[in-house]
Amino acid sequence: xxxxxxxxxxxxxxxxxxxxxxxxxxxxxxxxxxxxxxxxxxxxxxxxxxxxxxxxxxxxxxxxxxxxxxxxxxxxxxxxxxxxxxxxxxxxxxxxxxxxxxxxxxxxxxxxxxxxxxxxxxxxxxxxxxxxxxxxxxxxxxxxxxxxxxx
Numbered sequence: 001x002x003x004x005x006x007x008x009x010x011x012x013x014x015x016x017x018x019x020x021x022x023x024x025x026x027x028x029x030x031x032x033x034x035x036x037x038x039x040x041x042x043x044x045x046x047x048x049x050x051x052x053x054x055x056x057x058x059x060x061x062x063x064x065x066x067x068x069x070x071x072x073x074x075x076x077x078x079x080x081x082x083x084x085x086x087x088x089x090x091x092x093x094x095x096x097x098x099x100x101x102x103x104x105x106x107x108x109x110x111x112x113x114x115x116x117x118x119x120x121x122x123x124x125x126x127x128x129x130x131x132x133x134x135x136x137x138x139x140x141x142x143x144x145x146x147x148x149x150x151x
Contacts, residue, residue, distance in 0.1 A: 012100035015069050017115075018093035019082055023149075027079045028072035030130065035097055035109050035140050038065035065137040066116070073121040073131035083133045086115035092138050098146060108147065111140035 015032050016023040042057040050056050074080055086093055092112050099107040117134035 008101045010100065012098075012103040012105060014096075014098035014105070016096040016098070017082060017086060018095065020086075020089075020091055020093050023094060023096055024078070024082055026069065026071060026082070027077065028074060030070045030072060032069040032097060033067035034099070035067045035095070035111060035113070035135070035137055036065060037140055038063035038137065065140075067113075067135055067137065069133045069135070071131050071133075073129040075120060080120070080131070083115065083118045083131070087118035087133070090114060090116075095135070099143070105146040105148075107143050107145060109141060109143055112138040114138060 010031060013029070013032070015026045015029050017026060018024070039062070040059040041061045041063060043060050044055060045058045046055045071079065092114050095111055095113050097109045098105045099109070113135040115133055116136045118131070120131045121129040123129055
């Protein structure tokens with residue numbers, strides 16, 4: 001992809017979740033956090049001759065990294081059933097987040113995650129009910145060029 005560094009909007013983005021192994025696109029997604037690795041914990045290893053009087057650290061475990069997917073709430077839809085099931089079972093499922101540019105998919109992030117929360121939203125007289133699914137990353141790959149699904 002050419003280096004443009006132009007701003008882009010999320011139009012055309014997609015979020016897919018395993019059911020539990022086969023990826024299914026979640027419908028009516030309004031936005032999602034881009035999944036990534038968590039920060040690394042740091043264990044201090046400073047000693048009496050640490051260079052330049054600076055503290056030294058060793059990178060250890062990854063912190064948990066959570067991300068949210070928001071969507072128009074439609075109880076009993078296929079997407080609602082998928083997310084409710086993922087939350088109830090608490091199993092680890094594959095995911096794919098598709099990142100667009102100018103409405104076209106250009107990149108993707110794949111990995112595995114556990115659904116740790118699913119809220120169907122708040123019902124109101126004059127607003128769209130928006131659901132939120134919260135996922136905890138288990139594994140996550142680097143951002144890759146988008147691969148279209150096999151026909």
